[in-house]
Amino acid sequence: MVAEYIMCLCLVCHVALNRPSFQVSTMTDAGGNYSADLANDGSRFTQLHTYSGTTHTPHCVHSRAETHPWWSVDLGLPLSVQEIIFTNRDGVGEYRLSSSVHSASPTPVVRRND
Secondary structure: OOOOOOOOOOOOOOOOOOOOEEEOOOOEEOOEEOOHHHHHOOOOOOOOEEEEOOEEEEOOOOOOOOOOOOEEEOOOOOOOOOOOOOOOOOOOOHHHHOOOOOOOOOOOOOOOOO
16 A cells, blocks of 8 residues: 655745835824834834833834825745735724725735825
């Protein structure tokens, strides 16, 4: 009797970690720059920002007020994407991703904010 073994290797990892990321615009205020890279920097801290004395540190991505806001990440190579997980920020604004659309594309997604 010949036995056949089929091995399945499933790789689960944060493929977007520290990859180039982009957004429609970037909110900047007295506390800092809420740039696109804050969304995939590996931090699990979900407060928009923290204060330490006079230092204000941004932790989450934030665009200016936009009609059609978007954020994207370049994974660097074609991948089979099985799941996309977003962690929304705590505090004010938890509702902001409630009507968002998530997708994966083999080509760069370029959107204008009309």
